[in-house]
Amino acid sequence: MRLVTRYADWVIGHPKTLWAVILITSLLALWPSVSPRPGAAHIPLQDLEITNASTGDELFLPDRADSFLVIRSPDLFAPDTIKAIRNLVASAETLPSIHSLFWIEDIPPLNMFGLPPAWLPEDTADKSEYQEARERVLKHPLIYGQLVSPDATTLLIPVRYNWMKIGHDEDCTDNLIQNCQTSVAEFPGANIDISLTGRVPLFLAAQKAFRTNHQKFQIISYVLVFFIATALFRDFATILIVGAVPAISMFWTSGALQWLSIQSNDLTSVVLPVLITMVGLTDGVHLIVVFRKHWKGNYSRLKALHQSISRVGVACLLTSITTAVGFGSLILARSTPIKDFGLACSVGVLVTFVAVLTIIPALAISSLGKYVSHSSINRRPIEIKQFHRLLDFILSHFRTISILSALLTILCITVSLSLKPDARTINALPADSPATLALKHCNQSMGGIDFVKVTGEFPTSSTQTDVHLLEVIRKIEDFLSGEPLLRHPLSIQSLLDSLGRKSPTDSMDYVELLSPSIRNILLNQARNQIQIYIRTQDLGAAVYTPVFARLKEKLKGLQDEYSGLQLTLSGIPLKSSKDVSLIVYDLVASLGTASIIILLVMVIFYRSWRIGLVTIIPNLFPLALTGALLVATDQNLAIVSVCALAVCIGIAVDDSIHFLTRFRQEVAKGIDIESAIRNTFFGVGGALVITTLILISGFSTLLISPLPTHRMFSMMACVTIGGALIGDLLFLPALLKWLIRKPSDILGKRSMG
Incomplete structure (x- = not known):
């Protein structure tokens, strides 16, 4: 309180110094753009990173293609279709950016003689x-x-890029x-x-959407x-003063993020401008409305500004701290x-x-502030004086409403506990992107383009070891046949089946007939590895986590059955499934820390533990x-x-x-509790409704994002x-009437004295 009042005194007494602070801050924000600092970069929110992990000379590595050409035709094996695809492959392989394509005619022979x-x-x-x-062809594994x-x-034609030739x-x-x-x-x-789909096209589709959305x-x-300020104030000076805050805030924030080398991602780059705009606008509206109201009365322009900073600055400081805590968690x-x-954020x-x-006081003191309309204040677009009956009902039934608010909150929390952690690549992509549509098609037609191994x-x-390896493969494939979400397993046994060798006892003799370029991918005899x-x-992940759990259980059972056998499961889908389990930890840790x-902060600021209790339900209910x-x-x-939940607890x-x-x-004026309510x-009810509509209108613009x-x-x-808003205008008055019995419960004994 006193700190904000002292700041108001300083603003009124040192306007030139205030402008100097604004100028220096702006220059500091501009400096990283003039002289870029290393370390700040845009990174994807989802696991869409590009890797060039392919090693060796293998022709066929199912999980290491950079992208996939997806060729669709009612009859792939029509003469003209095959001729066209042959020409397509030959032409694409001449591109400098292409290292290799792999298609049907590149399949090695199933014999050691290398006959094409x-x-x-x-x-x-x-x-x-x-x-x-x-x-x-359709019989070949x-x-x-x-x-x-x-x-x-x-x-599907797997594609690998020549990264040295990508300009x-x-x-790609x-x-x-x-x-x-x-x-x-x-x-x-x-x-x-x-x-075209795959890791590279999907990554680039996400990046393109990010760049478009960021500017849009x-x-x-x-x-x-501009439109909100115009609707609320309708005079040019006020619109300019209020509108300057979000613009300058975004400029300063951009510089601060570069100075701190905080990396950007898809969510930050789109949500942050909207968040800063709405927070800056709502706080600015609160401050300018109080300023105009006091100036309309008996105060001079400078005295009105001093009073508005003293009265609104405290609430703005506290709301900024709590919102930052929500994000910071x-x-x-x-x-x-x-x-x-x-x-x-x-x-x-x-x-x-x-x-x-800083911006609003500086502009209000300047010549522009003289033109702020204050002789007659426009009626608020939303009046809540007609809600006398609603407030009478709330105060007459405060115990019932308080209990119902607690029960409703508990019910919603109970329902929320059934949420399952999840992560899908497709959710980080624009729905109408060609790469996204191709991915959806591959999910249906091919069983996906990702692999677990x-x-x-x-x-x-030993000879017995070879037999056991094939037995293990057969048992795993039998298990997979009962899992519809795990499709088309490829193993050394798949190749042996195509040769008509189904018995493990004599199949290993035929393994040597297979081309090494195929055999070495699926079987490493030197390491007894499959x-x-x-x-x-x-x-x-929500769909596949139980599937992977059943597969792991099966693998564990096989390890117990065969002494010395080590079986491991790996792959990007499995990694995503593991990572998504951390979401629950992150949510509990973030929300718990932020709430505490x-x-x-509320208890210390208001010096009342009762206020802490009163705020629990209204602030927990929205989440x-x-x-x-x-x-x-x-x-x-x-x-x-x-x-979103961490953000929302602060807001x-x-x-x-x-x-x-x-x-x-x-x-503090000495009136009774009910009159104070x-x-x-x-x-403030009307202002809360207005700021709520402003925030909702701002965040709802993201609904048009692809x-x-x-x-x-x-x-x-x-x-x-x-x-x-429901919690603060419906539940909070009832809880205040119930838990705040006398002025000292909120003012404290020191304030009362």
């Missing part, structure tokens, strides 16, 4: 030979379910697609659709500020993107607070309501959910702070902010 197989007929062959080739879909309408993103995507389409166009009779939502935020997360998001909120208490190894080598590749779809710190809504809409707990408490600060001021309800993560964040933020 005739998987597909020559161009001059008749149509019957193409149909025979279709039947022959390296083709069926791996390169060609079971219905023979989709062909632009388009070399658009240029390759254009080359393929041009080569196919030479065969008008071929009915072919070409698309900054523009939307600024336009929204994310540093406890184990995920680097979540930590960076929390740090970036914490910095943004605190910088915005500084901007509100089972690796088995015996410590000693590998089984299994396709998985992008259905999310915010509660302590519980949001969690229950996720369950009701069949959503899971994703990374963005953790971020939700803001309305409570404004309500309680005004309530404390009313009680009434004055507070009608004094990225599901942004839309989910928007939905959760809007529900939480709306729930906070």
Whole structure:
């Protein structure tokens, strides 16, 4: 309180120094852009990173393709279609950016003599030979379910890039697609659709959406500020003063993030501009409304500014601290993107607070401030004076409403506990992206483009060991046949089956007949090691976690059955499944820490433990309501959910702070508790409704984002902010009437004395 009042004294007495502080801060924010600092970079929110981990000279590595050409045709084995694909492959391999393509005709022979197989007929062959080739190809384990879909309408061509020749993103995507389409166009009779998916195209699609959204939502935020300020104030000077805060806040925050080398990610780059705009606008509206109100009275312009800073600055300081705490709690997360998001938003909120208490006073003192309309204040767009009956009902039934609010909160929390952690690659991608659509198609037609890998190894080598390895493979594949989400397993046994060797006792003799380029991928006899590749779809960790758990249990049982056998399960889908389990830890740690710190801040600031108790239900209810809504809409707990809930706990408490600060001021006037509640309800209720609508309108702009993560964040933020208004205008008055019995319960004995 006294600190804010002293600051107000300094602002009024040293306007030139204030402008000097603003100028120096702006120069510091500009400096990293003029002289870029290393270390700050954009990183994806999801696990879409590009890796170039391929080693060795193997021709076929199912889990290491940089991307996949997805060829769709009603009849892949029609003569014109095969000719067109041959031409496509030959043309694409001439591109400098392409290291290699792998397709049906690159399949090595299933014999040690290296005789080239005739998987597909020559161009001059008749149509019957193409149909025979279709039947022959679909029996091959390296083709069926791996390169060609079971219905023979989709062909996957794994692509590896020559990274030394990549100059632009388009070399990996658009240029390759254009080359393929041009080569196919030479065969008008071929009915072919070409698309591209895989780690690289998906990563680039996410990056492109990020760049587009970053610019688009900054523009939307600024336009929204202009329209909201115009609707509220309708005079140019006030609109300019209020609108300057979000713009300068974003500029200062951008510089601060670069100075601190805080990395950006998809969520930060889109949510942060909207967050800063809305927080800066709502705090600015509170300050400028009080300034105009006092100036309209008997105060001069400078005295009115002093009073507005003293009265509103305290609430703005406390709301900024609690909001920053909500974001800052994310540093406890184990995920680097979540930590960076929390740090970036914490910095943004605190910088915005500084901007509100420097930019608005500086402009109000300047010549521009003379033109702020104050002779007649426009009626608030939303009046709540007609809610006298509602408030009478709340105060007459305060015990019943208080108990019901607690029960409703507990019910929502109970429902929220059924949320399952989840992560899907597709949720980090624009829904209409060609790479995303191709991925969805591959999920349905091929069983996905991701793999998990089972690796088995015996410590000693013997003939019996070889037999055991094949027995283990057979038992694993028998288990996989009962798991519909684990598709098309590929192992050394798959190749032996194609040779008609199903018995483990004599099959190893035929392994030597296989081409080393195939055999060494699936069987390392020198190390007594086997590998089984299994396709998985992008259905999310929530779906696959129990599937992987059953597979691990099966592998553990086989280890117990065969002495010395070591079986391990690996792959990106498994890693995602493990990482997503950390979401629960992150959520509990973040929300728990934020709640405790915010509660302590409230108790210390108001010097009343009763205030701490009063704020629990109104501030917990919005979060519980949001969690229950996720369950009701069949959503899971994703990374963005953790971020959104941590954000919302800081924002939700803001309305409570404004309500309680005004309530404390009313009680200090010496009136009874019920009268203080009434004055507070009608004094700040309208402002709370307005700021809630501003926040919801701001965050709802993210609903037009093509990225599901942004839309989910928007939905959760809007529900939480709306729930906070219910908690503060319905539950909080009832709880105050019940728990605050006398003025000393909120003012403290020292204040009363």
